[in-house]
Amino acid sequence: MGDYDFDIAVIGGGSAGYATARTTAAAGHRTVLIEGGEELGGLCILRGCMPTKALLHAADVRFQAGRSQLWGLEPGEIGFDFPAVMRRKAAMVEEFARYRRGQLQDGRFELIRALAKFRDPHTLQFDNGQTVTAGHFMISTGSRVADLPLPGLAKLGCMTSDDALQLESLPKSIIVLGGGAVALEFAQFFARFDVEVTVLQRSPHILKAFDDDVAGEVETSFRDEGITIHTGCSLIDARRDDNEKVIVYECAGAQHEARAEAVFHGLGRSPNTGSLALENAGVETERGRILCDAHMRTSAPHIFAGGDCTGPHEIVHIAIQQGEIAAHNMLYPAEPRPMDYRMLISVVFTDPQAATVGLTEKAAKAQGIPCLTASYPFNDHGKSIIMEAMHGFVKLLCDPESGEILGGVCVGPMGGELIHEIVTAMAKRMTVAELAATPHYHPTLAEIWTYPADALTEEITR
Numbered sequence: 001m002g003d004y005d006f007d008i009a010v011i012g013g014g015s016a017g018y019a020t021a022r023t024t025a026a027a028g029h030r031t032v033l034i035e036g037g038e039e040l041g042g043l044c045i046l047r048g049c050m051p052t053k054a055l056l057h058a059a060d061v062r063f064q065a066g067r068s069q070l071w072g073l074e075p076g077e078i079g080f081d082f083p084a085v086m087r088r089k090a091a092m093v094e095e096f097a098r099y100r101r102g103q104l105q106d107g108r109f110e111l112i113r114a115l116a117k118f119r120d121p122h123t124l125q126f127d128n129g130q131t132v133t134a135g136h137f138m139i140s141t142g143s144r145v146a147d148l149p150l151p152g153l154a155k156l157g158c159m160t161s162d163d164a165l166q167l168e169s170l171p172k173s174i175i176v177l178g179g180g181a182v183a184l185e186f187a188q189f190f191a192r193f194d195v196e197v198t199v200l201q202r203s204p205h206i207l208k209a210f211d212d213d214v215a216g217e218v219e220t221s222f223r224d225e226g227i228t229i230h231t232g233c234s235l236i237d238a239r240r241d242d243n244e245k246v247i248v249y250e251c252a253g254a255q256h257e258a259r260a261e262a263v264f265h266g267l268g269r270s271p272n273t274g275s276l277a278l279e280n281a282g283v284e285t286e287r288g289r290i291l292c293d294a295h296m297r298t299s300a301p302h303i304f305a306g307g308d309c310t311g312p313h314e315i316v317h318i319a320i321q322q323g324e325i326a327a328h329n330m331l332y333p334a335e336p337r338p339m340d341y342r343m344l345i346s347v348v349f350t351d352p353q354a355a356t357v358g359l360t361e362k363a364a365k366a367q368g369i370p371c372l373t374a375s376y377p378f379n380d381h382g383k384s385i386i387m388e389a390m391h392g393f394v395k396l397l398c399d400p401e402s403g404e405i406l407g408g409v410c411v412g413p414m415g416g417e418l419i420h421e422i423v424t425a426m427a428k429r430m431t432v433a434e435l436a437a438t439p440h441y442h443p444t445l446a447e448i449w450t451y452p453a454d455a456l457t458e459e460i461t462r
């Protein structure tokens with residue numbers, strides 16, 4: 001791969017970067033991974049998926065215990081020790097991070113702890129003055145919390161997900177800005193630890209990437225738990241009023257105010273590419289996002305990118321897949337592999353969990369893709385009735401001619417687990433008839449899929 005210090009230099013040691021480095025090193029190529037963060041581990045382990053799911057699990061246990069009289073139990077008041085909740089989360093994160101530190105330092109590839117930027121298309125300059133040359137590069141520098149849309153909000157001070165994961169005590173009330181996964185997961189976590197929560201969302205529904213019926217189920221159960229949700233809101237101003245933070249917003253043509261002790265910034269993240277001097281390497285971006293083709297190749301043919309710094313889906317399994325695809329295409333340019341988003345999975349770990357794979361009804365309509373759909377509600381299903389988990393439904397989308405499954409939705413108990421049955425079915429290009437004929441144990445949550453599969457099979461063969 002040329003006369004360079006390394007064959008491959010990977011910038012950023014999160015999910016995408018580690019996937020590339022382990023793949024190129026395993027293929028016998030001289031690989032260096034450069035990580036500039038204070039801690040090793042990446043967003044998912046340190047400040048993303050794992051700590052948030054640990055907190056949500058604690059919130060869920062408290063919530064379930066609090067309604068255990070539904071099953072005839074008498075637990076009394078379920079109190080909590082918030083610092084202990086946070087300590088348990090921190091201990092788990094440290095366990096996951098220790099494992100990842102081991103993987104990054106076990107000698108399969110070289111690890112350099114420094115912040116990197118491009119000096120020229122084949123040279124990286126580090127903040128410690130050192131330089132390194134390489135034949136190929138992987139940019140996997142992740143994302144950062146997006147800038148706030150109003151100067152007043154920045155002045156007011158908003159809690160980010162990073163801040164929320166370091167809290168020592170809870171506010172009495174909080175306004176959550178945004179209606180995406182991170183915003184809603186934190187909203188429910190706060191609410192289940194007795195914080196008064198108001199969600200302000202700009203779109204007509206929360207979870208705007210999902211079908212409206214999915215968002216509707218999550219909205220209903222949030223409202224049942226006492227969370228206030230206002231949708232269709234434009235933020236106008238932010239100010240402080242004594243000890244309260246005030247958000248001024250417009251909704252249905254009228255001006256309103258929401259007041260709380262704290263404001264949570266759930267308005268998304270931006271690509272973390274500003275300090276890479278990408279112009280020195282000929283790598284093009286659009287509003288900071290690195291532009292890549294389906295092979296994860298940037299505008300500079302020897303430089304690839306993956307994960308949150310390029311998108312279009314800021315999710316761990318996509319970051320890993322992009323990292324592996326980039327590695328393959330660096331190593332075997334004669335047999336290039338494209339990214340395939342046919343089976344894109346999205347999960348929001350609220351209760352009910354909202355999970356989709358593949359085609360949604362919204363996307364089918366927008367793209368004019370013909371499909372049949374059938375749904376079945378959890379409030380008419382044996383196992384979910386036993387569990388008192390009756391919000392939500394499953395939905396299948398299939399090709400009207402062949403019956404091939406094109407997509408699935410599960411909003412309900414363990415939606416993030418149950419969706420994987422449809423992921424597997426889609427991976428094998430199964431039809432609804434094949435799914436309906438697959439044995440399902442009784443009584444399980446999973447057997448709910450057989451109802452829409454049966455209904456669609458009947459519709460196609462009619």
Ligand SMILES: Cc1cc2nc3c(=O)[nH]c(=O)nc-3n(C[C@H](O)[C@H](O)[C@H](O)COP(=O)(O)OP(=O)(O)OC[C@H]3O[C@@H](n4cnc5c(N)ncnc54)[C@H](O)[C@@H]3O)c2cc1C
Nearest residue numbers: 012014015016036037042043048116142307308314315316
């Ligand atoms: C609160 C929260 C919850 C989430 N929950 C989920 C979830 O449940 N499921 C899911 O799939 N996704 C979830 N995500 C998203 C997921 O965490 C990200 O999509 C994923 O971690 C991105 O991986 P990455 O490799 O692109 O970036 P990162 O893991 O952020 O890695 C980038 C690395 O690059 C380093 N770096 C940056 N600049 C430089 C430089 N110039 N030089 C050297 N190193 C540099 C950084 O220090 C960092 O370690 C969540 C995100 C958040 C914020």
